[in-house]
Amino acid sequence: xxxxxxxxxxxxxxxxxxxxxxxxxxxxxxxxxxxxxxxxxxxxxxxxxxxxxxxxxxxxxxxxxxxxxxxxxxxxxxxxxxxxxxxxxxxxxxxxxxxxxxxxxxxxxxxxxxxxxxxxxxxxxxxxxxxxxxxxxxxxxxxxxxxxxxxxxxxxxxxxxxxxxxxxxxxxxxxxxxxxxxxxxxxxxxxxxxxxxxxxxxxxxxxxxxxxxxxxxxxxxxxxxxxxxxxxxxxxxxxxxxxxxxxxxxxxxxxxxxxxxxxxxxxxxxxxxxxxxxxxxxxxxxxxxxxxxxxxxxxxxxxxxxxxxxxxxxxxxxxxxxxxxxxxxxxxxxxxxxxxxxxxxxxxxx
Amino acid sequence: xxxxxxxxxxxxxxxxxxxxxxxxxxxxxxxxxxxxxxxxxxxxxxxxxxxxxxxxxxxxxxxxxxxxxxxxxxxxxxxxxxxxxxxxxxxxxxxxxxxxxxxxxxxxxxxxxxxxxxxxxxxxxxxxxxxxxxxxxxxxxxxxxxxxxxxxxxxxxxxxxxxxxxxxxxxxxxxxxxxxxxxxxxxxxxxxxxxxxxxxxxxxxxxxxxxxxxxxxxxxxxxxxxxxxxxxxxxxxxxxxxxxxxxxxxxxxxxxxxxxxxxxxxxxxxxxxxxxxxxxxxxxxxxxxxxxxxxxxxxxxxxxxxxxxxxxxxxxxxxxxxxxxxxxxxxxxxxxxxxxxxxxxxxxxxxxxxxxxxxxxxxxxxxxxxxxxxxxxxxxxxxxxxxxxxxxxxxxxxxxxxxxxxxxxxxxxxxxxxxxxxxxxxxxxxxxxxxxxxxxxxxxxxxxxxxxxxxxxxxxxxxxxxxxxxxxxxxxxxxxxxxxxxxxxxxxxxxxxxxxxxxxxxxxxxxxxxxxxxxxxxxxxxxxxxxxxxxxxxxxxxxxxxxxxxxxxxxxxxxxxxxxxxxxxxxxxxxxxxxxxxxxxxxxxxxxxxxxxxxxxxxxxxxxxxxx
Numbered sequence: 001x002x003x004x005x006x007x008x009x010x011x012x013x014x015x016x017x018x019x020x021x022x023x024x025x026x027x028x029x030x031x032x033x034x035x036x037x038x039x040x041x042x043x044x045x046x047x048x049x050x051x052x053x054x055x056x057x058x059x060x061x062x063x064x065x066x067x068x069x070x071x072x073x074x075x076x077x078x079x080x081x082x083x084x085x086x087x088x089x090x091x092x093x094x095x096x097x098x099x100x101x102x103x104x105x106x107x108x109x110x111x112x113x114x115x116x117x118x119x120x121x122x123x124x125x126x127x128x129x130x131x132x133x134x135x136x137x138x139x140x141x142x143x144x145x146x147x148x149x150x151x152x153x154x155x156x157x158x159x160x161x162x163x164x165x166x167x168x169x170x171x172x173x174x175x176x177x178x179x180x181x182x183x184x185x186x187x188x189x190x191x192x193x194x195x196x197x198x199x200x201x202x203x204x205x206x207x208x209x210x211x212x213x214x215x216x217x218x219x220x221x222x223x224x225x226x227x228x229x230x231x232x233x234x235x236x237x238x239x240x241x242x243x244x245x246x247x248x249x250x251x252x253x254x255x256x257x258x259x260x261x262x263x264x265x266x267x268x269x270x271x272x273x274x275x276x277x278x279x280x281x282x283x284x285x286x287x288x289x290x291x292x293x294x295x296x297x298x299x300x301x302x303x304x305x306x307x308x309x310x311x312x313x314x315x316x317x318x319x320x321x322x323x324x325x326x327x328x329x330x331x332x333x334x335x336x337x338x339x340x341x342x343x344x345x346x347x348x349x350x
Numbered sequence: 351x352x353x354x355x356x357x358x359x360x361x362x363x364x365x366x367x368x369x370x371x372x373x374x375x376x377x378x379x380x381x382x383x384x385x386x387x388x389x390x391x392x393x394x395x396x397x398x399x400x401x402x403x404x405x406x407x408x409x410x411x412x413x414x415x416x417x418x419x420x421x422x423x424x425x426x427x428x429x430x431x432x433x434x435x436x437x438x439x440x441x442x443x444x445x446x447x448x449x450x451x452x453x454x455x456x457x458x459x460x461x462x463x464x465x466x467x468x469x470x471x472x473x474x475x476x477x478x479x480x481x482x483x484x485x486x487x488x489x490x491x492x493x494x495x496x497x498x499x500x501x502x503x504x505x506x507x508x509x510x511x512x513x514x515x516x517x518x519x520x521x522x523x524x525x526x527x528x529x530x531x532x533x534x535x536x537x538x539x540x541x542x543x544x545x546x547x548x549x550x551x552x553x554x555x556x557x558x559x560x561x562x563x564x565x566x567x568x569x570x571x572x573x574x575x576x577x578x579x580x581x582x583x584x585x586x587x588x589x590x591x592x593x594x595x596x597x598x599x600x601x602x603x604x605x606x607x608x609x610x611x612x613x614x615x616x617x618x619x620x621x622x623x624x625x626x627x628x629x630x631x632x633x634x635x636x637x638x639x640x641x642x643x644x645x646x647x648x649x650x651x652x653x654x655x656x657x658x659x660x661x662x663x664x665x666x667x668x669x670x671x672x673x674x675x676x677x678x679x680x681x682x683x684x685x686x687x688x689x690x691x692x693x694x695x696x697x698x699x700x701x702x703x704x705x706x707x708x709x710x711x712x713x714x715x716x717x718x719x720x721x722x723x724x725x726x727x728x729x730x731x732x733x734x735x736x737x738x739x740x741x742x743x744x745x746x747x748x749x750x751x752x753x754x755x756x757x758x759x760x761x762x763x764x765x766x767x768x769x770x771x772x773x774x775x776x777x778x779x780x781x782x783x784x785x786x787x788x789x790x791x792x793x794x795x796x797x798x799x800x801x802x803x804x805x806x807x808x809x810x811x812x813x814x815x816x817x818x819x820x821x822x823x824x825x826x827x828x829x830x831x832x833x834x835x836x837x838x839x840x841x842x843x844x845x846x847x848x849x850x851x852x853x854x855x856x857x858x859x860x861x862x863x864x865x866x867x868x869x870x871x872x873x874x875x876x877x878x879x880x881x882x883x884x885x886x887x888x889x890x891x892x893x894x895x896x897x898x899x900x901x902x903x904x905x906x907x908x909x910x911x912x913x914x915x916x917x918x919x920x921x922x923x924x925x926x927x928x929x930x931x932x933x934x935x936x937x938x939x940x941x942x943x944x945x946x947x948x949x950x951x952x953x954x955x956x957x958x959x960x961x962x
Contacts, residue, residue: 024791028808057794060631060786073796073808080786082630082657083798084623085649091578091620095627095635096786098576098611103787121623124616316613323607327575328632328785332752334609335573337599339748345567345595346743349557 017053025050027077031070037189037215037230038068038137042075044192045106045135048199049076052247059104060096064089064118067144068110068137068215076106087118090125093132094316100326101317104203105132111152112142115170119151122172126179126208131315133202133209136172137189139217140228147220158225173212173307174293177286182310183209184289186303188233189216194305197272200245201306206267207315214302238296240278240305246271264309274306283309354545356386356411358422360495363435364488365428367399373488374405375738376509377495382558382740383505385550387413389857391737391933396583396677402431413552415740416858417933422545425491427469432457444543446491465539467494472530477523486527493531500542502549503532557705557743561734562638564705565664566591567744568712569636570599573752574662576635578613578624580643583676584732585666588638589614618643622650622661629660630797632757632785634716636662641683642672644690644727651725652691655822657797658772658783660719660755663687664712664728666735669931678931679732681853682903687727688881688911693800694819698726698829699881703856705741708734711834711879713746720755722829723780731902733854733933756782763792771795771806772818779824826882833880836887839863845872848894849926849943850887852878852908854933855900861936866943873898873943878908883915891918898943900926902934 013021025046030039049059056078063069065086072081084092093107114122114136125134140153149157152172153165176184183205185198195213202209214233216222222229227236241262247270264272264283274283281292289308296303325334362377364370371392378390386409393404408418423444426435432447433456439445441461447453449466458464473487496503506528514520535541565588569577579589593612600609615621621637628635639647644665654661667683669675687699700715702708708730715726763769763784769792772781781804784793795806803814851859856877863875876890891897891912899909906925913920926942928934 055790057790058787062627078791078794080784080794081796082627083796084626085653088619088623088650091615091623092627092630094613094620095576095578095624095629095633096631097627098613098624099628099631099633099635100785100787120616121620124620128613317611320611320613321606321608322611323602323609327609327611327628330573330575330609332573335575335600336571336746337595339746341599342571342744342746346555346557349559349743350555 016050018055020050020053020056022046022050024078025056025076027072027074030074032067032074033219035218036067037139037213037217038071039074040189040192041135041137041195041213041215042071044195044199045075047192048196048203051196052200052203054104054203058102059106061106061108062089062093062096063108064110064113066110066113066142067217068108069113071137072106072108087113087116088121089113089118090121090130090134094125094128094130097130097132097316098322099328101131101322102326107132107134109134109136111136111138111140111150111172115151115172123179126176126181126210128316129182129207129313129319131206131208131317133199133211135211135213137215138172138212138228139215139221140226141217141221143217143220147217154227157227158223160220160223160226171293171297173210174290176210176212177289177293177308181210181308182207182313184212184308185210185306186212186214188214188237188302188304190230190234191237191304194239194243197243197245198306200247201243201266201272204245204247204266204268204270205309206311207313233302236300236302237304238278238301240281240283240292240303240307241274241276243275243306244273246273265311267311272306272309278303283307286310355548356409356550358409358545359418359420360407360409360423360425361421361435361438362405362425363428363431364403364405365430366394366397366401366403368488369485370403370405370427370488372513373492374407376489376506376513377492378407378738379509379558380496380501380505381407381409381547382553383509384502384547385553386411386547387415387552387740389415389417389737389739391417391733393932394677402428409547411550411552414857414861414936416861417935419935419937423543425495427487427491446494448487465494465498467491467531467534469531472534473527476526476530482523486523489524489527490531493528494535495531496528497532497535497541498539498543498546500546500548503528553740555743556740558738558740559705560587560736560738561702561705561708561730562587562666562736563591564708564741564744565638565712565728565730565735566593567595568709569662569716570595571709571746572634572713572716574634574636574716575609576611576613576624576628576633577637578615578621578628578635579637580615580618580621580639582618582640582643584668584736585638585640585643585664587736588664588666618646619650622647622663625661625663626650626654626659629719630786634662634720636664636716638664638666640666640668640676641670641686644683644686648691651697652693652695653799654725655691655695655697656693656800658723658781659797660723661725662712662715662719662728663725664730667729667731669929675931677732679854679933680902680929680931681729681731681855682907682929684729684901684903684907685905685910687729696826696882698722698724698833699729700726700834701729701852701879702734703853703877705734705739706744709744714834717753718833721753721780721832722825723755723783724825729853731854756780758782758784758788758793760789763789768805769793769795770804772802772821773804774821774824777824778828779821779826780828830882830884833882833884835884836879836890837877838886838890839875839877843874843893845874846895847871847947848874848876848890848897849900850876850878850890850897851900855902858934858936858939859900862939862943865936865940871947881911883912888916891916891922894922896922896924898924898926898946900934900939902928904929
């Protein structure tokens with residue numbers, strides 16, 4: 001796709017609390033195919049960050065390799081980005097987070113990047129509860145190498161070339177819940193209304209926030225028979241809830257039906273307001289979430305929305321008891337034990 | 351056998367997991383405390399319990415710290431390896447064994463002396479706890495050796511007191527065991543032996559420590575805050591030392607908050623990814639690994655080279671491949687490290703030879719990595735990393751400041767025009783970088799492998815790629831000027847023949863140089879401390895007709911690099927090699943050099959004789 005993005009914006013574009021317009025949150029022109037689901041997710045990230053009044057330079061975008069991993073160029077142009085190694089985004093994000101705990105980390109990955117080559121790192125970053133937003137733009141195929149099946153392609157799903165996938169799919173959301181991810185959500189690139197509040201909530205979750213977003217590949221996996229096509233996904237999604245993300249508001253007025261409404265308080269005082277659609281499901285009860293996902297699978301439904309959240313567990317910085325000053329801000333005086341201490345150390349080896 | 355003072359080799363043959371290590375260390379450390387140069391080496395299996403393990407101690411009045419062939423006294427407490435242990439003793443040497451059981455007839459040799467000490471029997475009589483019986487049996491032989499070798503008993507007693515400070519019962523039991531051994535020798539043998547110890551003052555302020563501890567401590571002093579690693583022998587104790595000293599010096603005593611983060615990663619790929627993420631974000635991060643780990647880190651090392659992200663990697667080399675002899679030493683990752691990864695890559699290596707240098711070079715590597723914005727690999731090995739070495743003490747200059755390299759802060763970004771992440775503004779090939787989070791609207795950039803222009807914008811333009819690759823070569827030239835210089839052993843050349851070495855080949859190479867000199871063969875010497883090679887290395891090679899390149903691998907890896915990088919005539923670089931997994935000896939070096947010089951038939955040298 002190639003057209004020139006106009007630099008001009010409407011002079012009266014709305015501004016956020018920081019005085020920025022949405023323009024300050026945009027990135028370069030996307031080079032992905034027209035209609036690619038990934039571009040919608042990028043747009044949702046832009047909107048979420050703008051509406052949350054996040055300082056763009058206080059966000060770092062880290063990705064692996066693949067179509068999805070190219071997207072950090074297309075949002076938050078005032079943030080540092082790192083297009084790293086295939087399947088290794090989680091480790092780079094882990095190191096970056098250790099260096100500076102005061103930033104928001106967006107990890108962007110795809111189904112090939114996370115469910116195949118990077119499965120090891122995906123699993124272990126969950127185990128450590130790294131404070132980050134981990135988005136998988138999941139299209140069930142390898143786009144950049146022209147449409148091979150990925151490990152999240154459903155068994156029986158038909159590719160554009162007509163072959164039927166014989167293997168079982170890896171369900172990343174179920175896996176994340178099984179592994180103890182502390183925030184798991186599933187969504188669809190075509191459902192911005194759901195996606196934007198989910199991204200906001202994920203940014204405020206102090207711990208590992210996983211968003212598995214079905215994001216159809218218009219070029220290689222949008223054909224009849226594919227279970228990751230726009231049409232198929234639209235027909236098969238079933239939301240757990242409708243939700244709002246409530247930043248710093250002491251009280252909220254709701255029109256939600258009594259008894260079906262749930263609030264989840266985040267560490268920083270923000271709230272997730274959920275209006276439950278699914279029964280027998282409680283986003284703070286892992287077992288009920290696992291059950292809901294399994295039931296949905298038997299009915300060929302794709303369960304979307306916030307699936308699970310746990311605000312109790314420590315994130316990696318908490319586990320390691322790192323100091324409040326970011327490690328990359330510490331100076332010689334904080335780090336070097338000095339000449340006198342070295343004298344004592346030497347004496348211990350005599 | 352002639353009488354020898356402070357010049358012999360003793361080897362202990364133990365079963366691993368029986369507590370012999372601390373008894374053997376006690377023996378070596380007591381000699382160190384007597385002011386006599388000593389080099390202990392562990393020869394251990396890749397196993398936790400039950401297999402043969404040896405501990406070899408060389409005592410050298412002249413201060414030679416390399417390994418030497420020929421065992422003067424063998425202390426045998428492992429029946430499993432007894433047959434081979436008996437054979438390993440030099441004619442005229444001694445074989446000390448546990449005479450609780452009768453020594454089988456095939457183990458008797460005419461040309462060596464036997465010292466039977468009923469260690470187990472004495473230990474069983476004196477102590478009731480089975481575990482204690484086994485541990486103190488080892489102390490009994492230390493006591494016996496103390497008498498036989500004329501060791502200073504007060505030093506041993508003091509060391510026992512230090513080791514078990516506050517545990518009177520243990521101290522008493524150890525002293526009792528020492529005395530059992532001493533008394534047995536007094537009653538049954540003539541002592542001291544013809545080779546033995548005499549107190550000296552040759553140690554001065556030197557320390558006895560292993561290189562891994564020194565690397566870990568060097569990283570603490572060098573300001574490393576993030577360490578990511580995966581367990582692999584022989585590098586694991588680098589992480590342990592870093593953690594130990596961080597806990598001591600970087601933990602707030604009141605709040606328990608830590609000014610460091612250590613992550614045991616899921617594998618070496620992740621470890622390197624974390625190191626790169628941390629450095630990209632402005633923290634000093636490092637990892638420690640060995641050959642197989644470096645193999646796994648290759649892709650990331652290439653990314654760091656192209657993306658120009660600092661990183662420090664400590665490679666404690668071992669014998670390859672991964673399931674071969676992981677507990678034996680080698681210098682065989684040199685080529686792997688120097689050219690790690692896909693595409694055109696070259697990496698900066700430093701080669702420490704002593705614990706003092708492990709400390710110094712590790713700390714300096716963080717400055718080099720940030721100055722050059724590239725990975726720096728500290729190439730040590732198992733011998734240096736896991737064995738104790740006598741070394742100059744660790745040194746730190748009070749006024750020393752970290753060199754954080756070319757990093758723009760928010761104020762500087764305000765005052766420059768357009769920021770070009772990969773733009774060489776001052777001709778040294780090193781562009782300026784920014785940390786994430788520095789400035790709301792200036793200085794952000796997108797980091798990627800290769801496809802970018804000077805302003806970090808994505809491009810697949812071949813000309814832009816080439817400009818970048820050429821700039822990286824300018825940076826490489828800058829690196830040559832700032833990496834540690836090679837050490838020259840002479841002010842002016844004295845010979846047409848030179849020897850060249852690095853890392854742990856140093857001790858034996860220096861000794862070989864002396865032996866050759868005693869035999870009338872003068873050679874010049876140079877010790878390489880870094881790659882890329884500086885001008886002094888080029889000069890040394892050009893000004894000698896023959897240069898022996900001494901290293902511990904099969905393929906003469908450093909020699910290959912010299913041929914490639916310096917366009918030297920390969921015929922003048924003669925490889926002197928050792929790759930059996932044991933540290934190279936002076937004899938091996940001398941013999942290979944003499945052989946090449948066609949002198950092998952006219953020169954016979956017994957090392958133990960000249961050492962007198």
